[in-house]
Amino acid sequence: MSTTTTEPAGTVATALAHARRLLGVDPRLAAEQAGAILEAVPRHAEATLILATALRLAGDLPQALRTLDPLSRAFLQSPPVQLEHGWSLAAAGQTQGAVAAFRRAVAAEPDLAEAWRGLAEALELVGDEAGAQVARARQTVLQIKGGVRDPALMAAAGALVDGKPGEAEKALRALLDTRPDDPAALRMLAEAVARLGRQEEAETLLVRCLEIAPGFTAARQNLATVLYRLGRSEDALVQLERLLADEPRNPAHLNLKAAALARIGEYAQSIAIYEDVLARHPQQPKGWMSYGHALKTVGRAADCAAAYRKAVDQAPSLGEAWWSLANMKTWRFDEADLAAMEAQLARADLSDDDRLHLDYALGKAHEDAGRWARSFEHYARGAALRRAQLAYDPERNRRHVARSKAVLTADLFAERAGQGCPAPDPIFVLGLPRSGSTLVEQILASHSAVEGTMELPDIGAIAKRLGGAKSSREPSAYPEILADLDPDQLAALGQEFLDRTRVQRKTGRPLFIDKMPNNWAHVGLIALTLPNAKIIDARRHPMGCCFSGFKQHFARGQAFSYGLDDIGRYYADYVELMAHFDAVLPGRAHRVIYEEMVVDPEAQIRALLDYCGLPFEESCLNFHENDRAVRTASSEQVRRPIFKDAVEHWQNYESWLDPLKSALGPVLTCYPAAPEF
Template identity: 60%
Template sequence: MALLAARPDLAEAQANEILAAIPGHPAGLLIRASARRRLGRAAEALADLEPLAAAQATWPPAHLELGLARGETGDSKGAVEALSRAVALDPALVEGWTALAVQHRLLGHAQAAGRAEARALSAATRDPVLLEAGAALNEGKLAVAEHLLRDRLRARPDDPPALRMLAETATRLGRYEDAEALLRRCLELTPGFIPARHNLAVALYRQTRAAEALAETEVLLEADPRHPGYRNLQAAALGQLGEYDRAIAVFENLLADYPVQPKGWMSYGHALKTVGRQDAAVAAYRRALALSPGLGEAWWSLANLKTFRFAPQDLDAMRQALAGGDLSDEDRFHLDFALGKALEDAGHDEESFSAYSRGNALRRASLDYDADETHRHVLRSRALFTPEFWAARQGWGCPSPDPVFILGLPRAGSTLVEQILASHPEVEGTMELPDMPALAKRLGGRTRRDQDSAYPDALADLDADACRTLGEEYLARTAPQRKTGRPFFIDKMPNNFAHVGLIRLILPNAKIIDARRHPLGCCFSGFKQHFARGQAFTYDLTDLGRYYADYVDLMAHFDQVLPGAVHRVIYERMVAEPEAEVRALLDSCGLEFDPACLRFYENDRAVRTASSEQVRRPIFTEGLDQWRRFEPWLGPLKSALGSVLNAYPEAPAPQERPYDHSGD
């Protein structure tokens, strides 16, 4: 057994000698099977382990090794069954809980994986304080876990397990910078603490620091080259860096080794979709559904291709899945969104709207979005960013003209604008970059849940050097996304409309383009869309209307105090007169006209948004008034839009603004 880790070949040879002398010896069979699994021969290992586990029903090591071997052969469901048996027999089996978490993630069971990870953390110690903290983590009592762990670290600041557990708490709370700091300290103390390094790689990835995450993943893969979780993270980080061909190759090798993982096939489909291989993406999503018919995100991924059409049997399969009682909320709302799209395409508008409404209501219930907070942000921004504010800061910031910000609301035509500009030889398209919101979040500091952020008011305290440094930091953060050496690059994060003041302060020569679409068309399109993250206002018609009205109000303010700083593209005008609008767009960016910008659909660059398939076709008009079919049910949206609806494409007159929903 001591030879297993370093020389599994010798361990196998010695186990064979034992078994030659004593056929069927349980420990000999276990050692031989473990050695064969470590040598990459998991199928041979199973020949010993299946009868061994059946005969030794209460021996945890047999069931642990069976679960590990099943996982190696790609049988994640069988692995979960065996590993669950192992940890039920021995709840202190850290390796069993850790492996169980990996297999649950491969199957897409995020909550079960989180519970298993928490049990692994608590099983790794016999310390009563850490056991209590681990139990709190397992039950989702994050505040309790955080309090216990901070108390422990005040007494023992260099306790690696406590550091890692507090980092896990911070990760679940979305405080990835805190998690990173804790994990780096943990690894300073114990560089070989592999689970902590994996946690660090995840924290870096979730901060969109993919190059750093990839470096940590490579260290992990040196220790365990076949680990499916590390390989999935490697592929995800490569995709975040825009290295799609490499990401696809990693997925293909991973799925060859572990073919029975629906989430893996789905992630592979996402990568294929991004590079325009729609038929292959559909096949990958279908493979995921063959393995897990209730995997809602795979159904939604098909719907999200936009140009894909479901067959009648697909509607039956989705309805059957929704009728089942064992669906998670996440699977259920993804299925509702997908069913809504299928019914809309089939012309069943009322039933389609009902499905969309169910999905939105279920998703909204899990989100902590406050429309009043958005409105107060707009009011504070208008109060701060006055003509006097800008006059006092002339010449501040980083002078680089490289970034082109395309902002507004999602589903307003921003991907079309990006594709047009990225077809110009001087402009590189990247993706929706999270770096400006991350800077804003940092400047706002941490607040209690019942308090507004100090942002944007904190910008008044910055001096010229700080503004220049922030602009340079933004350029450094986004540099890994630039692959072509073109002088300009696009940041298409729509939510950056809330940060126009910050953009102008730290990057005064950046171009800003506001992509705008008819409020009912834009908002209803958002209501039909399930976003991976970051658009919490889209799951309620009233929230949507309020958000759109606040956006129009803030942009109108910048039009007034910084005339000409923002170029506006009205989607309906772009569709009606593409050449005139493209010329105006290029002129606003200081670019010469290039005919390739009118043939944007020939550009084969990777596109990561929901419109990825649509922008690979010429401009089309069929989607302009699609919302009219659903107008009977859009009353709450119209009411929330108020005067903004009738004024479109202009903003309401100043005396009608702000549309004050909160009464403050």
């Protein structure tokens, strides 16, 4: 970047140096100084850049952009001009424009770390997580290169840039053997193991890193993200508040805060944050999608659909946004939507994640139109893509059932009678996804004594901790360890569950629901640690339940559902273990058969309330009038009266479901009873 001037060079240089110093002290004075230079030397490029920067720092974004736009067009290859243009566009919410400007900056100067940082932040906002990850890694490489020039750190950062976290981990562990307190290496190792799926280990490394370097902002941001992924939203919020104290308008921090607040049921705050961020950064398709999720949960269906529409308009290839529309269940696509989704699927550069979500969305669209063959084709393709991404082993589940039956005997429960935490607060609604469990939850949450929460991860987290395995490849001590726990330990575990879930309780109602379906695998843990808790087994016809699960793309946690054989075996394992508990703890769990609820809801609701020790209330029959937040795929459906059309819906697909029938075996023919195991 150069400029022509008739002023004495020394005078201009001195004035420019003074203006640059003022930028960090008083941006308004810097703007005045730059303006004075421009009066003397019109169109002076560096003075114009300082003026634009000062205007941005002073908060006058419209004027900053009016100053920068012509400068940016004139100096497309100037790294400082494109960098400043990127920051101003980002601050003004023009995220796509910011991405382009930062890309121009790094193209002109590949070693400009600040431009890579800006690009990473902008790409995160537009939902390009893979691109943001690469940009962050490039930034790290350059920061190291500009600092200690450590070859080991450089090699590890290069491996992360190349998408090889395993290689990065090896190099970083070797470095930490000699320098165990190196914060840069600890943070980078945390990133590597997080990419490898070891979030708990990443947390430990980041905590250590921040003990050594409390002001390491990037590490704190990583820690907040890891804590959120681990389901520890309260802990994530603590870290986010520290980050936001320094950067109160940082959209990435605010988006994560909104997501964490939604996880703990603070929907009003979450929605308000999304609205504020989207007003300032409207070009943010994943932000609109997350906002839509929050709106869906509180029942604002029209606003939710509009938010999802905004996401697909901004990013037509964002498969998850199309699927989010389909997953409203009551939404119907038109022919233009189908053509748009098919056009995206035809792209060779589409990611597998976008592709599978589009397949699920098209499966639902063709299902609604009664085109069963085309619908199944898309569902099967989406499920196959998702199955290939997961390391699911059905034998692990089979072994867990066998081990549970061996250790959780009638004698064990008799010996532990009267132990555990006596609180009667929890009502566990469990079974399989798509079994009618959300309907049961909605009915119970319509009672004046019961609060609905969400699918809580806490029982599973406690079980995982008891097992002691750091990964699925390591042997677990669970469930056998349950037989070794003394009365104090059992009581402490029950109390821990109550303490962990207290954040989800927003009312003074004495009872609350945990609707995590996977808790059927932990009925023994629940019975031993919370002997007065209620356990409700929501069960649906195996063909209807399993096929409904197969054609549902779950956000997380249901890896068994992406193969007809897998989900059939999982259902059979579930029936077997629940039959065992029926035998060793008779009457402990109450079973609700979905088809019976549909035929005679009042009788089934009365029996359900009797089991819970609750008096009948008419509001439970009118559950669809309850405006509580519902955080499952059935959120729209349970806001309508009970409908019968889903009971036999699977029969439209029966000709493709032989693998499911074979996997279910006698569980199918004996339903609703259980076969002899």
